[in-house]
Amino acid sequence: MANAMLHQTVGTLQLLSNSGIHCQVGNNSVRLLPRDLKVELGFSKRGSNSFGEKKFSVIQASASLTSVFDPVLSPSNKGPHESLKKSNEAALILIRHGESLWNEKNLFTGCVDVPLTKKGVEEAIEAGKRISNIPVDMIFTSALIRAQMTAMLAMTQHRRKKVPIIMHNENEQARLWSQIHSEDTIKQSIPVVAAWQLNERMYGELQGLNKQETADRFGKEKVHEWRRSYDIPPPNGESLEMCAQRAVAYFKDEIEPQLISGKNVMIAAHGNSLRSIIMYLDELTSQEVISLELSTGIPMLYIFKEGKFMRRGSPIAPTEAGVYAYTRRLAQYRQKLDETLN
Numbered sequence: 001m002a003n004a005m006l007h008q009t010v011g012t013l014q015l016l017s018n019s020g021i022h023c024q025v026g027n028n029s030v031r032l033l034p035r036d037l038k039v040e041l042g043f044s045k046r047g048s049n050s051f052g053e054k055k056f057s058v059i060q061a062s063a064s065l066t067s068v069f070d071p072v073l074s075p076s077n078k079g080p081h082e083s084l085k086k087s088n089e090a091a092l093i094l095i096r097h098g099e100s101l102w103n104e105k106n107l108f109t110g111c112v113d114v115p116l117t118k119k120g121v122e123e124a125i126e127a128g129k130r131i132s133n134i135p136v137d138m139i140f141t142s143a144l145i146r147a148q149m150t151a152m153l154a155m156t157q158h159r160r161k162k163v164p165i166i167m168h169n170e171n172e173q174a175r176l177w178s179q180i181h182s183e184d185t186i187k188q189s190i191p192v193v194a195a196w197q198l199n200e201r202m203y204g205e206l207q208g209l210n211k212q213e214t215a216d217r218f219g220k221e222k223v224h225e226w227r228r229s230y231d232i233p234p235p236n237g238e239s240l241e242m243c244a245q246r247a248v249a250y251f252k253d254e255i256e257p258q259l260i261s262g263k264n265v266m267i268a269a270h271g272n273s274l275r276s277i278i279m280y281l282d283e284l285t286s287q288e289v290i291s292l293e294l295s296t297g298i299p300m301l302y303i304f305k306e307g308k309f310m311r312r313g314s315p316i317a318p319t320e321a322g323v324y325a326y327t328r329r330l331a332q333y334r335q336k337l338d339e340t341l342n
């Protein structure tokens with residue numbers, strides 16, 4: 001976990017009895033959650049203060065605050081989703097990529113970088129229609145082209161015609177050469193962060209093999225164990241548990257801080273990296289995650305509020321959110337789109 005150090009000279013921390021810690025540094029405000037806080041607070045007592053009501057000077061605190069202070073992503077860049085931010089509610093959309101050329105051929109793909117089929121392209125566009133009324137401030141994808149194609153194609157359908165732009169922070173030159181020099185243009189863009197940690201589970205020696213032929217050769221049970229057990233890896237590959245270690249750590253370190261700061265986030269990734277993340281969001285056991293299957297190109301919506309993730313299901317169409325998909329805030333966002341774009 002990356003640490004951010006706070007000192008009393010740069011910010012303040014306010015203790016909230018059961019909903020975490022509110023942290024203010026300059027214009028950036030963020031709430032740190034009890035469930036993930038590994039905060040070490042050192043206090044120097046001022047006068048006759050007592051915990052909870054009186055004042056303390058914060059000497060030092062460490063917590064997972066990575067990326068929160070990125071100037072491009074700073075909450076001080078007020079946008080059309082301001083009402084969602086004010087309510088401290090954020091939308092999280094998860095999409096498994098559309099069908100790839102190796103899904104079509106029934107080959108184990110894992111970390112092999114295979115593009116979408118025509119059907120996959122259509123699935124991604126369809127997914128985009130379903131989420132076209134849901135705010136997206138930031139996109140995370142894996143480093144693999146099928147997830148990136150899915151994210152970009154889905155965003156072609158969004159009613160708020162912001163431009164998704166891939167961030168290039170791999171080295172200083174890439175960062176400098178891809179800089180945008182207009183505040184207005186930045187406001188009309190959606191940063192897209194590609195991370196290998198969101199890649200599909202590495203399938204080891206199964207990559208490129210036909211799933212049916214592998215089952216015929218090694219036995220149905222063995223192959224099912226490799227594909228769906230929690231902690232048994234395929235030969236020289238990653239188990240779901242190993243995949244979860246890097247995908248969930250990335251989610252907690254890089255994505256959750258964005259949600260905490262009010263950003264609406266879309267993640268385009270893979271069957272197993274998303275199963276790992278859903279296991280974390282829905283607090284599934286290693287037994288329960290075994291039977292979780294994700295279809296290609298079907299978006300799932302979560303609402304992040306007061307430190308909790310609430311699964312809202314899948315918006316079923318651009319005009320229909322599904323009975324429980326929209327919160328009041330999301331409905332207001334959509335109404336605003338209707339008023340300004342129609």
Ligand SMILES: O=C(O)[C@H](O)COP(=O)(O)O
Binds near residue numbers: 107110111200203227
């Ligand atoms: O990597 C693959 O082959 C698929 O994307 C996921 O395969 P699985 O359903 O066998 O885990």
